[in-house]
Amino acid sequence: MIKAVQKPIDEILSYLDTYSKILLSGCGACVTVCHSGGEKEVALLASSLKMARNKMGKNLDIMEITPARQCEPEFALELAGMVEGVDAILSLSCGVGVQTLARNFNNAMIFPGVNTVFMGETVTHGAWEERCQACGNCILERTGGVCPIARCAKQLLNGPCGGSSKGKCEIKEDTDCAWQLIYDRLKSLGQLQKLQEIIPAKNWGTESRDKGPRKIVREDLKI
């Protein structure tokens, strides 16, 4: 799922400096799971913002809502009744959800309240790690289910590099070498011969966003 972290409150306060009534919208999907923009975080941020503004002597009226998924127009439109009468919307959704609101509410100022960071996995309570970069052509079948694009600092397709030491990456002591993980995994699966196959360079030009924003169209699903 998409992972995000809340922006510093000073930065958020600077966005809202000239406004006195805002709608604070969370999202019930990815940012709820990583505790940066769910219903609880909406309440905490609203309380903090109100106190910070009261301390400045500038009252801030905040309405709160957390649709199930802000990146889906059907759910985003739940905000419609509340957008009227507010000066701006502060969204704790990922960048996708912010843009869904921008597309659907032409006349509303919309500010992001989180920084969208990566697509990742919950490794333990309170810790998330990057796992996918949406490269557009998955090679996990060749690497034992460990992605070298997302998890190798050099994105090597045929690793490891000389910086791998005792299973760790040279960039950080606590970062696992992706190619060590791939080796260990293939060994446990009895498929080490896969490492003898050279993985060809990825065709970033056609598979990735070098050709601009990507799009998926399913004609059969269109209404």
Place this chain on the structure above:
Amino acid sequence: MFDPKIVAFCCEQSGIPAAEMCKSLKLEVYANLEIVPVPCAGRMETIFLLKALERGADGVLIFACHEENCQYLRGNVRAKSRLLYARNMLETIGLEKGRLEICNLATNSGVKFIEVLNDMVEQLRKMGPNPCPSSEVVKECVNDKSRSKTN
């Protein structure tokens, strides 16, 4: 002298019995105190701490069981984590983190309950009134004062 408003979230396994022991020992309990019983300190949500301050408390205390002695295993540890998180939030908006405190005690710690409470009162007196209560709460307070004057 400034008498800070204190909200105390008390675990029903420790904080509440300790508060009741104060009565049986006939100890004088600080007057501007609102006790909120919770079944376990782990029931505390971070938002409870912020809401108490937002709605006019000058300080918030959590009375929880001693660590390793929670009936629900880790409720007191969770409460402490949430309090530390809320303290960080306070710092980001320029409020003193000492407005939020936690105390681990036992059912028979009536004297400790009073001591911690009195220490908190002194600490809050040094900090001064909470500068952040919502304007509606301030209006309510002003109206209450004007009503009491007319009465």
